[in-house]
Amino acid sequence: MRLKAIGLVAGVSITALAMLVGFGAGIGEPGSAQAEESRDRDGDRDREQRGKRLSEIDRQINAHAEDMVERGRQIFRFDTYGSEAFFGDALQLHRAIAGAKNGGVGPGVSPKTALAVGLKVDIDALPNQLKAQLKAGKVNLDDPATTLALLKLNAVLGLTGRFDSSGRITSLGTQCALCHSRVDDSFAPGIGKRLDGWANRDLNVGLIVSLAPNLKPFTDLLQVDEATVKKVLTSWGPGCYDAWLDKDGKAFAPGGKRACTLIPPAFGLAGVNLHTWTGSGSVPYWNAYVAVTQQHGSGVFFDLRLGGTRDSEAQYPVAARSGSFNVRGTPDLVTSKLGALHFYQLAIPAPTPPKGSFNTAAAARGKEVFNGRAQCSTCHVPPLFTEPGHNLHTPAEIGVDSFQADRSPTHMYRTSPLAGLWTHQTGGFYHDGRFATLAAVIDHYDSTLRLGLTSQEKSELVEYLKSL
Numbered sequence: 001m002r003l004k005a006i007g008l009v010a011g012v013s014i015t016a017l018a019m020l021v022g023f024g025a026g027i028g029e030p031g032s033a034q035a036e037e038s039r040d041r042d043g044d045r046d047r048e049q050r051g052k053r054l055s056e057i058d059r060q061i062n063a064h065a066e067d068m069v070e071r072g073r074q075i076f077r078f079d080t081y082g083s084e085a086f087f088g089d090a091l092q093l094h095r096a097i098a099g100a101k102n103g104g105v106g107p108g109v110s111p112k113t114a115l116a117v118g119l120k121v122d123i124d125a126l127p128n129q130l131k132a133q134l135k136a137g138k139v140n141l142d143d144p145a146t147t148l149a150l151l152k153l154n155a156v157l158g159l160t161g162r163f164d165s166s167g168r169i170t171s172l173g174t175q176c177a178l179c180h181s182r183v184d185d186s187f188a189p190g191i192g193k194r195l196d197g198w199a200n201r202d203l204n205v206g207l208i209v210s211l212a213p214n215l216k217p218f219t220d221l222l223q224v225d226e227a228t229v230k231k232v233l234t235s236w237g238p239g240c241y242d243a244w245l246d247k248d249g250k251a252f253a254p255g256g257k258r259a260c261t262l263i264p265p266a267f268g269l270a271g272v273n274l275h276t277w278t279g280s281g282s283v284p285y286w287n288a289y290v291a292v293t294q295q296h297g298s299g300v301f302f303d304l305r306l307g308g309t310r311d312s313e314a315q316y317p318v319a320a321r322s323g324s325f326n327v328r329g330t331p332d333l334v335t336s337k338l339g340a341l342h343f344y345q346l347a348i349p350a351p352t353p354p355k356g357s358f359n360t361a362a363a364a365r366g367k368e369v370f371n372g373r374a375q376c377s378t379c380h381v382p383p384l385f386t387e388p389g390h391n392l393h394t395p396a397e398i399g400v401d402s403f404q405a406d407r408s409p410t411h412m413y414r415t416s417p418l419a420g421l422w423t424h425q426t427g428g429f430y431h432d433g434r435f436a437t438l439a440a441v442i443d444h445y446d447s448t449l450r451l452g453l454t455s456q457e458k459s460e461l462v463e464y465l466k467s468l
């Protein structure tokens with residue numbers, strides 16, 4: 001049974017596995033490595049005992065679970081849901097990537113540029129010969145033709161090119177992995193093994209989309225000119241994306257600030273009730289929302305709260321106009337995949353931090369502060385680090401403005417699950433990245449909740465947050 005359990009995560013990536021198995025002890029609960037080891041041994045014995053007693057139905061359930069995880073992994077990484085109709089046929093993004101020399105338009109996107117805008121390359125998708133050439137510096141990273149070759153190998157995370165029989169790129173689709181995967185950089189920066197579920201905080205989605213030769217789908221939908229669309233798209237910057245723009249048309253926050261939200265991780269979500277920064281729904285709710293209304297795949301999405309009732313029309317004028325609260329794409333390439341996709345995301349554990357990335361003794365004291373004086377655990381209830389139940393709060397409760405909350409049907413903010421926080425320390429914290437550092441987050445709570453923390457307690461809290 002132990003081997004089987006490891007088998008489930010092996011496909012995620014060797015590194016994630018190494019972290020789970022190799023670095024596992026001594027992290028998590030600081031100072032309790034031995035207790036954890038003995039618990040592990042007991043767990044193994046329990047599982048062995050259970051294995052012997054497995055009935056036929058139990059075995060069916062286990063086989064089903066394994067099948068769901070495997071299918072979900074394929075969908076998460078490779079399914080475009082028919083989004084080629086939008087990114088390729090409508091936006092013509094593939095032509096901007098190809099460049100004029102390769103039958104497209106403009107200078108094209110070289111691998112260097114692709115990496116610079118945060119796209120990631122899956123080393124395991126490359127044949128050995130190409131890996132050797134790359135190592136030897138014999139691959140031209142300034143030539144868009146190389147980017148096309150990588151797309152042909154399906155080596156660019158979250159982007160799949162379609163090619164005709166003469167090898168010309170004809171379209172392009174997107175996957176969940178575009179925003180919710182990174183690589184471990186083991187080969188070179190931006191090139192390595194997949195880390196599914198990790199937030200890609202390097203990815204400049206807006207900049208990439210703004211390269212599209214045809215932005216008419218956006219100008220038509222938002223009823224603004226092309227310059228305005230470009231201004232909005234390029235305001236987002238790395239790791240940030242606005243999934244509500246096509247519903248409410250709010251391009252900027254008050255004061256002209258960008259209106260996007262940071263890409264969150266898609267790991268460690270089992271047991272968490274509501275998802276997204278503003279708790280707009282469950283994982284399958286949000287997956288349908290994104291696949292159908294953001295990636296523009298072909299499928300069904302339904303939510304009357306988003307402009308489908310007289311009450312919600314004022315909040316979601318664009319959706320009310322376009323009907324994107326009730327989409328019935330045919331064929332439906334999304335609905336049949338939601339189960340496995342959900343299952344897979346719930347199976348991705350939050351990765352444990354590498355040894356040495358935080359001070360163990362200080363983290364142990366920080367844990368006491370978190371659960372005690374600082375009252376963090378009243379909302380971030382361990383080990384979920386969000387509330388079991390309706391895990392939402394008013395903006396006032398956490399001392400922030402309501403702009404983003406009011407774009408959601410909930411008008412609230414969801415208590416962020418904190419496990420794996422160490423994997424997304426770039427781009428800032430909170431939904432819009434307003435706090436550059438964990439220390440700044442804690443200072444904010446200290447003043448908002450009048451905690452009166454000492455500077456030592458604050459730094460211990462930071463170490464604890466880094467250990468989660």
Ligand code: HEC
Binds near residue numbers: 205
């Ligand atoms: C263009 C980038 C992008 C793509 C593609 C994308 N997402 Fe997201 N995802 C985001 C952003 C940004 C948010 C936060 C949205 C919000 O809170 O309003 C998010 C939120 C989520 C969440 C909520 C996480 C949490 O902590 O509650 C999950 C789960 C998720 N996405 C899964 C997926 C899946 C599955 C797909 C493919 C169907 C997908 N995403 C495609 C950018 C993306």
Ligand code: HEC
Binds near residue numbers: 393431432
């Ligand atoms: C009243 C409930 C509540 C309390 C108490 C609370 N939090 Fe939070 N926390 C939230 C909510 C809600 C968010 C999401 C904010 C947003 O979406 O911008 C959050 C977000 C965070 C984040 C940002 C996560 C990310 O991915 O960017 C960190 C870190 C954090 N809290 C740590 C703490 C610490 C440390 C304490 C104790 C000092 C604490 N919280 C107390 C509700 C709470």
